Amino acid sequence: MATTKLGFIVQRPPYKSENPKLALTHAIASQSVEIYLKDGDLVTADVAFVGDGVLNCLKNQKAMDIYALSSTESHLKNCLLLDLNVYVCKEDLGKLGLSENDIVMDAEEFGADMKVNVVPFDEISKMMEGMNHLLFF
Amino acid sequence: MKLAVFVSDYRNTVETLERLKPEKLGIILVGNGVYHATVKEKGNASPLLEKSADFYALSEDLETRGLSSSHVNSKVKVVNYGDVVDLLFNNYEKTAWL
Amino acid sequence: MGKLTIGCFSSLVGSMNLDFAVKLSAAALEKGHTVDLWVSGNATMLSIKDQRAFKDYSSLEKPLKELMGKGLTVTACEACAEARGYHKDNTMEGFKRHSMDWYLASAFDADRVLHIGGE
Numbered sequence: 260m261a262t263t264k265l266g267f268i269v270q271r272p273p274y275k276s277e278n279p280k281l282a283l284t285h286a287i288a289s290q291s292v293e294i295y296l297k298d299g300d301l302v303t304a305d306v307a308f309v310g311d312g313v314l315n316c317l318k319n320q321k322a323m324d325i326y327a328l329s330s331t332e333s334h335l336k337n338c339l340l341l342d343l344n345v346y347v348c349k350e351d352l353g354k355l356g357l358s359e360n361d362i363v364m365d366a367e368e369f370g371a372d373m374k375v376n377v378v379p380f381d382e383i384s385k386m387m388e389g390m391n392h393l394l395f396f
Numbered sequence: 397m398k399l400a401v402f403v404s405d406y407r408n409t410v411e412t413l414e415r416l417k418p419e420k421l422g423i424i425l426v427g428n429g430v431y432h433a434t435v436k437e438k439g440n441a442s443p444l445l446e447k448s449a450d451f452y453a454l455s456e457d458l459e460t461r462g463l464s465s466s467h468v469n470s471k472v473k474v475v476n477y478g479d480v481v482d483l484l485f486n487n488y489e490k491t492a493w494l
Numbered sequence: 495m496g497k498l499t500i501g502c503f504s505s506l507v508g509s510m511n512l513d514f515a516v517k518l519s520a521a522a523l524e525k526g527h528t529v530d531l532w533v534s535g536n537a538t539m540l541s542i543k544d545q546r547a548f549k550d551y552s553s554l555e556k557p558l559k560e561l562m563g564k565g566l567t568v569t570a571c572e573a574c575a576e577a578r579g580y581h582k583d584n585t586m587e588g589f590k591r592h593s594m595d596w597y598l599a600s601a602f603d604a605d606r607v608l609h610i611g612g613e
Contacts, residue, residue, distance in 0.1 A: 263602045276612065281534060284594060285597060287596045288593065288597070289598055291593070294595065295596065302599065304598070339588065342544075392606075392609075394611075
């Protein structure tokens, strides 16, 4: 039995680039990876938003209404529903004039227990230290 | 953490790189990132080279851009693709492409 | 010898990141390592067969086929490919297509993972 920990680091804002969404959809794929693995083996995904990437976490995104596209917000909520650890860099939120009030902090409407962790970059660094592999998006 | 960071852009300074403080840092300049090893804006080397790290530049990407080892800052070791593979497997545990 | 998993999300034409990924794969195979290459997003363009090779555009079908002959496993994100109209019958022989969990499964037992994001 083994576990491989993957850290998904999102640094770009959403929509212009497909990258941030692909970070989340790939992280969510950690929930179905067992079909390729032996019993008991696991891949876990932690997601961190840093730099301009914190803009992915703004709430009330209307991508579905306007472009008929699932929003990054909805993928973020799915991450919480699937019990992924989600981190948002506190300093970067502040730098962009944002606070916890402006971003998705939970997905209670989906029945998710997990909440977004707004943390200093030092904590995100520690998270990265604990991962087996890092994937920067 | 022993981290190899691939820098593939010149102008787009990557904020994240400034904040990473691994125990051992290698910066591998590839693509347009190789200009960090060669260009001297107003006579100064790229600020990237002031970081505490081991620097490498990919020879194939230097030559593609009309550059050679003689243009490369003395802090930077010129490596080929095979060397990059060895660096990944022997010198670093994790990678980041910025 | 180890296993290297490379994920690339950049377009074949319009970026040289896939050229880098393929050359790095070749170098790693040459040294006896196992290499998995995952392409997702715009990089799924790599999977299309019979792309006409012009000197002004990156063209990797030939080196890729040679590397597959040497043991390289290349897999495209099926959803990303289908979203772009790249269908199975238009996919290069030997090029696999799977869902995103394949990439994570490849990373599971990889000694090194190099994730090359898109632009």
